[in-house]
Amino acid sequence: MLMAIDVGNTQIVVGLFADGGAGVGSGDLVHHWRVATHSTFTADEFALQLSQLLALEGLDLGAVSGTAVACVVPPLRLALREVIGRRLPGPSVILEHGVRTGMPVLVDNPREVGADRIADAVAAYERYGGPTIVVDFGTATNFEVVSERGEYVGGVLFPGLEVSLNALSARAAMLPRVDIAPPRTVLGKNTVEQLQAGVFYGYGALVEGVCARIVAEVGPATVVATGGLAPLVLGASPVIDHYEPWLTLYGLRAIYDRNQADD
Helix, strand or coil, X not given: CEEEEEECCCEEEEEEECCECXXXXXXXXXXXXXXXXXXXXCHHHHHHHHHHHHHCCCCCHXXXXXXXXXXXXXXXXXXXXXXXXXXXXXXXXXXXXXXXXXXXXXXXXXXXXXXXXXXXXXXXXXXXXCCEEEEEECCEEEEEEECCCCCEEEEEEEECXXXXXXHHHHHCCCCCCCCCCCCCCCCCCCHHHHHHHHHHHHHHHHHHHHHHHXXXXXXXXEEEEECCCHHHCHHHCCCCCEXXXXXXXXXXXXXXXXXXXXX
């Protein structure tokens, strides 16, 4: 089975793909987990967490025959490499500059583009073709744009929902921290509802506005939402065509397959 690991700044998403007729991880996504990121994890702690997640489904690390990783937290990259080397001896792909993705990255410095963003773009194009816009609601709100020919042509970065709310409550003494939830109406009748309306409708309008400007440059595009916070604003963004919570995992599987096929 292929284990795909997406290490983000706030959360780690782990998925397990069944082995299909075409080889390791060519089957369905059969298990997935989402846990908090701890940037101080050692290799042993990381291995323990992976073992415990697998144990929830009656599995162990021996069930893993291949590994694909995207990591945007530098302190955890060394720990992940050690885990793969010691505990997951099968073929592995760590998505970084130089790894074959099958997607040209047409930006000034391709090294600056996060591994998760490339995985999202690869999966979106594989599933929906192009032009495609991926909106990833995570620590940051990322927009990734893929051309009709399957090229990564650029993106947009914006502070994420939680980051914005946390910054506001930290800087405004009278404003409380609130749960992110859809409000009853646009016009809030109290401070909590007003903050929730600002996040829900504000980020919905952000998605609509940015996507409209992107479409003006690249033409009509399919809009795909992903990320742990996406469900909180889907109802406020009618421009979103598809919601795929495990998009990054599918991108990692596709990149893993391409690198194994080219070996």
